[in-house]
Amino acid sequence: MEPLIVYPESAPYHVLKTLDEGGYPYISVNLVSKITQLEPEEGWSGAIVCADQNLDDAFFICRHLRTKEHQISPLLLVIDRPNLAKLELREDLCDDFVILPLDPRELQIRLQRLFFRTGRGLVQEVIEYGPLHVNLETYQASIGSRALDLTYMEYQLLTFLASHPGRVFDRETLLSRVWGYEYYGGARTVDVHVRRLRAKLGEQHETLIETVRSVGYRFGRHQRT
Amino acid sequence: MQKATSNNSVVSRTDKESQIEYVLKTVEERKVDFIQLWFSDVLGTPKSFQITPAELENALEEGMTFDGSAIDGFSRVQESDVIALPDPTTFSLLPTDPTMARVFCDIYNLDLTPFEGCPRNTLRRALDRAHTLGYSFFAAPELEYFYFSKTEASHEPIPLDSGSYFELTVSDLGSQLRKRTVLALEDMGIPVEYSQHEDAPSQHEIDLRYTDALTMADNVMTTRLLTKEIAASSGISATFMPKPIAGVQGSGMHTHFSLFQGNKNAFYDPDAEYGLSVIAKQFIAGLLAHASEITAVTNQWVNSYKRLVVGYEAPVYVSWAQNNRSALVRVPKPKTNKPDSTRIEYRALDAAANPYLAFAVILGAGLLGIEREYKLGDQTFDNLFKMTPEQVTKQGIKSLPGNLDEAIREMDGSDLVRSVLGAHVFEWFVRNKRDEWSGYKTHVSQYELDRYLGHL
Numbered sequence: 151m152e153p154l155i156v157y158p159e160s161a162p163y164h165v166l167k168t169l170d171e172g173g174y175p176y177i178s179v180n181l182v183s184k185i186t187q188l189e190p191e192e193g194w195s196g197a198i199v200c201a202d203q204n205l206d207d208a209f210f211i212c213r214h215l216r217t218k219e220h221q222i223s224p225l226l227l228v229i230d231r232p233n234l235a236k237l238e239l240r241e242d243l244c245d246d247f248v249i250l251p252l253d254p255r256e257l258q259i260r261l262q263r264l265f266f267r268t269g270r271g272l273v274q275e276v277i278e279y280g281p282l283h284v285n286l287e288t289y290q291a292s293i294g295s296r297a298l299d300l301t302y303m304e305y306q307l308l309t310f311l312a313s314h315p316g317r318v319f320d321r322e323t324l325l326s327r328v329w330g331y332e333y334y335g336g337a338r339t340v341d342v343h344v345r346r347l348r349a350k351l352g353e354q355h356e357t358l359i360e361t362v363r364s365v366g367y368r369f370g371r372h373q374r375t
Numbered sequence: 376m377q378k379a380t381s382n383n384s385v386v387s388r389t390d391k392e393s394q395i396e397y398v399l400k401t402v403e404e405r406k407v408d409f410i411q412l413w414f415s416d417v418l419g420t421p422k423s424f425q426i427t428p429a430e431l432e433n434a435l436e437e438g439m440t441f442d443g444s445a446i447d448g449f450s451r452v453q454e455s456d457v458i459a460l461p462d463p464t465t466f467s468l469l470p471t472d473p474t475m476a477r478v479f480c481d482i483y484n485l486d487l488t489p490f491e492g493c494p495r496n497t498l499r500r501a502l503d504r505a506h507t508l509g510y511s512f513f514a515a516p517e518l519e520y521f522y523f524s525k526t527e528a529s530h531e532p533i534p535l536d537s538g539s540y541f542e543l544t545v546s547d548l549g550s551q552l553r554k555r556t557v558l559a560l561e562d563m564g565i566p567v568e569y570s571q572h573e574d575a576p577s578q579h580e581i582d583l584r585y586t587d588a589l590t591m592a593d594n595v596m597t598t599r600l601l602t603k604e605i606a607a608s609s610g611i612s613a614t615f616m617p618k619p620i621a622g623v624q625g626s627g628m629h630t631h632f633s634l635f636q637g638n639k640n641a642f643y644d645p646d647a648e649y650g651l652s653v654i655a656k657q658f659i660a661g662l663l664a665h666a667s668e669i670t671a672v673t674n675q676w677v678n679s680y681k682r683l684v685v686g687y688e689a690p691v692y693v694s695w696a697q698n699n700r701s702a703l704v705r706v707p708k709p710k711t712n713k714p715d716s717t718r719i720e721y722r723a724l725d726a727a728a729n730p731y732l733a734f735a736v737i738l739g740a741g742l743l744g745i746e747r748e749y750k751l752g753d754q755t756f757d758n759l760f761k762m763t764p765e766q767v768t769k770q771g772i773k774s775l776p777g778n779l780d781e782a783i784r785e786m787d788g789s790d791l792v793r794s795v796l797g798a799h800v801f802e803w804f805v806r807n808k809r810d811e812w813s814g815y816k817t818h819v820s821q822y823e824l825d826r827y828l829g830h831l
Contacts, residue, residue: 171393288400288403288404289396289397289400289401289404290400290401290404290405297405299405299467299468299562299563299564300564301464301465301466301467301564302394302397302398302463302464302466303464304564305397321638322637322638336511336587336635336636336637336638337635337637337638338511338513338587338635338638339511339586339587342584342585342586342587345566345584346564346566349561349564349566350564
């Protein structure tokens with residue numbers, strides 16, 4: 151599945167988390183120009199536009215994505231309940247919407263429904279990267295033919311990293327995106343879990359997760375941006 | 376505000392749901408036959424009951440109700456039923472038997488409030504407190520223990536070898552068992568920093584890599600259990616008894632502690648003396664000021680105090696130092712390129728303590744030092760073990776409690792320990808330990824028979 155556009159970069163945490171958990175690849179953008187610049191070869195699979203921070207900008211982006219040039223679909227709008235009235239007479243703006251505060255379960259189901267209907271590819275069920283194979287349906291990860299015994303958080307960290315190969319994440323980002331709540335361990339916990347994951351991947355594959363000095367971690371090969 | 380709260384509760388519920396689903400799927404995919412639900416009694420003895428995959432979903436969602444009155448420290452006057460609710464993030468397959476998995480439980484009352492007798496809840500409460508002050512608390516323990524041949528009739532400990540510290544022994548059974556234990560721990564995601572032959576015959580040590588204190592307390596429970604289980608499968612017994620053989624080193628659990636503020640080691644200050652921040656000094660000062668009060672928890676058995684004697688590597692005096700192994704608190708030099716490794720080592724703890732309660736009181740003492748801005752005295756450069764008790768006292772250095780009785784008296788008067796443990800655990804603990812002491816006090820030992828029977 152090609153990535154989705156997520157607007158803006160500071161999209162609500164639960165939106166990103168739901169996408170991560172569902173295995174939807176995405177690229178978050180703040181600028182209209184980036185939408186053309188970063189467009190994947192086969193086009194964007196869709197877009198999620200969050201209007202929680204600036205309604206006008208979000209509507210502008212929606213209209214932009216609906217122009218002939220782009221015609222991006224499906225388009226899901228994330229909007230505050232008090233602003234619902236603003237959607238009247240704007241049926242063309244989006245394919246579907248969810249309201250804030252968000253029920254992640256609802257978002258999950260809406261996403262499934264949207265992507266099923268448009269047939270642009272169903273939810274990703276496996277992540278494959280070199281010898282690594284993760285089945286998101288059964289929650290099982292293996293390297294080569296060897297099954298990995300992972301704790302829940304190790305599994306979450308691995309799938310998060312592996313669904314964004316080549317990207318560098320700092321510890322705070324990983325903590326907020328993978329753990330998602332104020333965790334006893336603080337940012338140091340990330341190091342502890344990465345070390346465990348590497349140990350479980352085995353010596354031969356431990357370099358799948360690279361330490362990027364004074365920044366954080368990256369899964370897989372370095373990608374030019 | 377209200378909006379945020381309701382939003383959070385939705386999310387935490389779905390987080391929990393996906394954790395539960397992860398466990399259920401893994402059990403199904405990996406063909407697990409039995410799941411052990413683990414929890415700790417107040418003394419740190421592991422308790423467990425075993426369920427089948429069919430019962431698992433219900434157990435994860437609603438917990439398993441059981442009669443707590445048979446568990447040490449769980450008994451109450453009115454209601455004896457409690458609920459063991461598995462913490463799905465601790466789920467792990469057991470490397471010793473791939474058809475088995477284990478998961479740690481928190482104990483709840485029937486009305487789903489945290490049960491006050493559950494040590495995991497006690498530590499969690501202490502960590503929550505640290506958290507509100509902006510700190511996360513890390514621990515890295517060094518567990519020492521002995522392997523003994525199992526003898527049928529007597530309790531006589533028979534060492535497997537006569538090795539000593541770091542001795543490179545040729546495929547002796549003890550080292551093989553230790554190696555198997557280390558591999559099993561690594562399989563469970565419990566990384567081991569070092570493991571080695573210790574000072575005394577048949578004594579071994581496993582050092583765990585630092586992690587947050589709650590996970591580490593779970594890890595200590597797992598390590599003790601696996602060590603014993605793997606030994607037992609070869610007909611050997613492994614023991615964490617603090618002093619099993621008179622005249623040789625006892626088994627301690629020196630533990631390294633650090634506080635982090637987000638990504639930053641709160642104990643480190645590049646501009647300060649020894650690289651130790653004000654926070655670190657206040658934490659150490661808190662530990663030293665309240666050391667005697669927490670000793671009943673960190674060293675909870677009659678036998679613990681046979682280890683805390685002059686002449687071995689165990690501390691006796693309340694002092695701190697950078698490089699003085701007679702000190703109670705040692706500040707190891709961090710590697711120059713790794714300031715994050717700044718930490719303090721508390722050397723009184725033994726591996727037979729309840730790690731949840733021990734970590735909780737150590738954290739509590741340190742935090743009190745920070746909150747009340749205790750001043751740290753000078754470090755002790757002298758080897759206190761070479762001085763007479765009078766000389767030590769002259770330097771203004773106090774001793775740790777000399778036996779369980781003294782330790783309980785110190786604890787009984789401690790507001791700190793009472794507030795960290797909570798009234799339920801505190802009162803039960805003091806009562807239980809008084810019983811233990813009176814049982815010991817009235818016992819006539821072999822020592823007395825040997826010395827007095829013919830002579831007097």
